[in-house]
Amino acid sequence: MSHSKPDTVSAVLARGRLGIPSVVFFVIAAAAPLTVVAGGATTGYAVTGVTGMPVSYLVVAAVLALFAVGYVAMSRRIVNAGAFYTYVTRGLGRPAGVGAAMVALLAYNAMQVGLYGGAGAVTAQFLNDRYGWQLTWWVCALAVWAIVAVLGVARIDLNGRVLAVVLVAECVVALAFDAIMVTHPADGTVSFDTLAPSHVFAAGIGAALVTAITGFVGFEGTVVFSEETKDPRRTIARATYIAVAVTGLLYGLSAWAMSVATGPDRIVEAARADGTDLIFNLVSPYLADSIVTVARVLFITSLFAALLSFHHTVARYLFALGRERVLPAVFGRTSRRTGAPKVGSLVQSGLALCVLVAYAVAGADPIVHLFFWVTVTGGLGVLILMTVTSAAVIGFFARTTHTEGPWRALIAPMGATLALGGILTVTLREFDTLLGVAPDSPLRWAFPAAYAAAALFGIGWALLLRATNPDVYAAVGLGADSGTGPLRAPDVVRQPA
Amino acid sequence: MRLADEFFYLAHDDQTGRPRLFESATAHGLAAALLGELYGEGRVTFEGRHVRVVNASPPKDWLQHLVLDRLVAEPRHTATRTWLAFLGTTAYEQVATRMWQLGLLRLEQVGRLWRQRTVYVPTDMNTAAWSWARLSFQLRNYQALNAFDLTLAGLAAHTQLDPILLDGTPLATRAFLRQQIEHAPLPVRDLLADLGAVVGGAVLSHRTS
Numbered sequence: 001m002s003h004s005k006p007d008t009v010s011a012v013l014a015r016g017r018l019g020i021p022s023v024v025f026f027v028i029a030a031a032a033p034l035t036v037v038a039g040g041a042t043t044g045y046a047v048t049g050v051t052g053m054p055v056s057y058l059v060v061a062a063v064l065a066l067f068a069v070g071y072v073a074m075s076r077r078i079v080n081a082g083a084f085y086t087y088v089t090r091g092l093g094r095p096a097g098v099g100a101a102m103v104a105l106l107a108y109n110a111m112q113v114g115l116y117g118g119a120g121a122v123t124a125q126f127l128n129d130r131y132g133w134q135l136t137w138w139v140c141a142l143a144v145w146a147i148v149a150v151l152g153v154a155r156i157d158l159n160g161r162v163l164a165v166v167l168v169a170e171c172v173v174a175l176a177f178d179a180i181m182v183t184h185p186a187d188g189t190v191s192f193d194t195l196a197p198s199h200v201f202a203a204g205i206g207a208a209l210v211t212a213i214t215g216f217v218g219f220e221g222t223v224v225f226s227e228e229t230k231d232p233r234r235t236i237a238r239a240t241y242i243a244v245a246v247t248g249l250l251y252g253l254s255a256w257a258m259s260v261a262t263g264p265d266r267i268v269e270a271a272r273a274d275g276t277d278l279i280f281n282l283v284s285p286y287l288a289d290s291i292v293t294v295a296r297v298l299f300i301t302s303l304f305a306a307l308l309s310f311h312h313t314v315a316r317y318l319f320a321l322g323r324e325r326v327l328p329a330v331f332g333r334t335s336r337r338t339g340a341p342k343v344g345s346l347v348q349s350g351l352a353l354c355v356l357v358a359y360a361v362a363g364a365d366p367i368v369h370l371f372f373w374v375t376v377t378g379g380l381g382v383l384i385l386m387t388v389t390s391a392a393v394i395g396f397f398a399r400t401t402h403t404e405g406p407w408r409a410l411i412a413p414m415g416a417t418l419a420l421g422g423i424l425t426v427t428l429r430e431f432d433t434l435l436g437v438a439p440d441s442p443l444r445w446a447f448p449a450a451y452a453a454a455a456l457f458g459i460g461w462a463l464l465l466r467a468t469n470p471d472v473y474a475a476v477g478l479g480a481d482s483g484t485g486p487l488r489a490p491d492v493v494r495q496p497a
Numbered sequence: 498m499r500l501a502d503e504f505f506y507l508a509h510d511d512q513t514g515r516p517r518l519f520e521s522a523t524a525h526g527l528a529a530a531l532l533g534e535l536y537g538e539g540r541v542t543f544e545g546r547h548v549r550v551v552n553a554s555p556p557k558d559w560l561q562h563l564v565l566d567r568l569v570a571e572p573r574h575t576a577t578r579t580w581l582a583f584l585g586t587t588a589y590e591q592v593a594t595r596m597w598q599l600g601l602l603r604l605e606q607v608g609r610l611w612r613q614r615t616v617y618v619p620t621d622m623n624t625a626a627w628s629w630a631r632l633s634f635q636l637r638n639y640q641a642l643n644a645f646d647l648t649l650a651g652l653a654a655h656t657q658l659d660p661i662l663l664d665g666t667p668l669a670t671r672a673f674l675r676q677q678i679e680h681a682p683l684p685v686r687d688l689l690a691d692l693g694a695v696v697g698g699a700v701l702s703h704r705t706s
Contacts, residue, residue: 007571007573008567008570008571009567009571009574009579009580009583010574012583012586013579013582013583013586015586080701082701082702155519155703224701224702225702227698227702228702312703316700316701319697319700319701320697320701323697332697333657334519334522334657334700335519336517336518336519336657336658336660336661337516337517337518337519338519339519339520339521339522339657339699339700339703340700341700479697479701480693480694480696480697480698480700480701481694481697481698
């Protein structure tokens with residue numbers, strides 16, 4: 001056989017393939033660790049009033065690792081593996097898939113737009129403190145928006161090496177701060193109280209858990225690179241577990257270290273008083289000013305990296321749906337010169353601008369009402385998606401012949417579905433705690449209802465497509481491959497590794 | 498005139514040689530054009546997602562010869578997508594070299610000191626603009642395209658280059674182009690479908706690193 005000859009094709013295609021570290025860097029940078037540590041965890045303490053944030057991060061990391069087992073196993077068998085709705089389509093049928101696509105669009109848009117609140121407020125405060133300027137949060141948010149909008153259409157991602165450097169710096173800063181906080185405890189004793197598993201059964205834990213999930217959004221992006229890795233079977237799986245473990249431990253440790261520095265009984269109070277400044281204020285007595293300044297700049301760059309990453313995610317989703325003609329075909333067009341999903345990018349930027357202007361006009365608080373409320377609502381949407389995707393993994397493996405063992409095909413996805421479903425249930429029950437509003441406030445239902453509406457719209461739209469446009473209906477979930485849909489049945493041809 | 502040369506002209510400015518299309522789409526478009534040349538010469542055909550060699554006798558053109566030799570030498574790879582990805586890594590330089598040897602392109606240094614690079618500039622603007630003018634004129638007048646032009650227009654449409662052909666035309670012209678491509682021979686449509694998927698995949702998994 002010719003197999004003894006060197007395989008030039010595979011050798012050439014293997015050049016420039018990604019290894020585990022590159023994939024881990026890409027997804028952790030998108031999750032933006034310092035944003036979660038300095039912004040998410042502190043605001044989580046402040047708004048929900050739950051002291052169990054550290055243990056929530058660890059519990060969520062464990063659940064997501066369980067979720068990743070079936071998710072990664074299924075990703076090897078489908079095309080367009082980067083999008084949750086593809087899994088739902090293949091596992092639970094096309095109407096559910098289109099419903100999931102609409103939920104995903106809403107959720108990722110919410111994540112992205114909410115981050116502008118954080119970026120605007122943090123940047124404005126930094127510049128005002130340092131240079132004595134009188135900037136409002138929305139001026140800074142609009143400036144950041146303009147940069148993201150331009151980079152989005154120009155299709156410029158942050159360079160892999162730059163991302164890696166910034167990411168390592170963020171982690172070093174977070175770990176150094178943690179060390180300082182733990183060695184300077186409030187009452188002279190290091191308390192492990194906020195790590196106690198009993199918090200999992202305390203009131204308000206749903207709010208804490210969904211806040212924690214919000215911090216992990218982005219880790220699901222590993223599978224986008226499945227066709228570009230050296231060894232698709234192992235690289236993606238390992239990168240996903242490493243990403244979840246590293247971020248989970250870092251978030252849990254940092255949230256705990258903050259509670260040690262303030263004392264577990266005063267962490268909520270301190271977070272309410274200092275907001276996103278809390279972690280910097282806690283360490284500044286023990287560090288040179290310049291180091292704290294560098295850390296603050298890294299916080300801003302980390303917010304920016306997350307903004308750009310979620311912007312690209314939304315644009316890609318719109319592009320894939322436009323290619324399938326589920327959304328108008330114009331979304332499937334790219335910029336001729338740059339290859340950016342132009343229309344998707346512009347629509348996302350336009351939507352973000354509308355929300356920013358509305359918040360500025362209404363005079364709402366950028367950190368609580370935009371950053372926390374809207375990103376956590378985005379986190380809720382991703383939680384819904386992960387729950388449904390996990391169920392879809394079970395459905396997919398039940399319907400196809402495969403060689404996976406029962407652990408990957410049934411037990412792990414089943415456990416993940418139950419765990420995620422449980423978190424979803426307590427989250428919805430405690431959504432008032434999450435928003436920090438009165439239990440009878442209509443707002444507690446308004447945010448979850450938006451997802452119900454999006455899902456119903458998607459399902460209805462899919463049924464309409466089935467009746468009026470069977471070709472489009474048949475291609476749902478194929479993404480960029482949909483052009484080949486009507487011509488022949490989809491297969492899962494992969495580039496040779 | 499050969500398909501890949503014409504696609505090269507379409508994808509670059511006829512005067513300055515500056516690219517009109519993003520890099521990965523150009524590379525995959527040229528790769529598909531090279532496979533299309535072999536199809537036109539009756540050497541290969543496309544069946545579903547796979548490419549099959551039907552006649553291994555060497556073509557006259559050295560580049561076609563080179564591509565066909567690779568296809569024959571690597572029978573374990575049959576997926577059209579794999580070949581588009583493989584040929585896409587070298588197609589740009591190869592096609593440009595072939596055109597340069599024929600005097601269709603010349604090398605020119607552009608850019609300032611620290612960003613100097615070499616670009617291929619068409620030697621004759623009229624030759625370079627001819628494929629664009631011909632396709633554009635025929636589409637605007639709703640004239641049926643011949644087999645060669647149909648494949649070329651299909652390559653443009655599936656790399657998202659068609660706006661340059663359809664600039665300022667009513668929606669009906671775009672529909673006419675689509676309908677023409679739908680009537681291309683089945684193997685050509687198979688090739689184009691894979692090209693569209695590969696270009697779309699490049700958009701989805703884009704990263705700067």
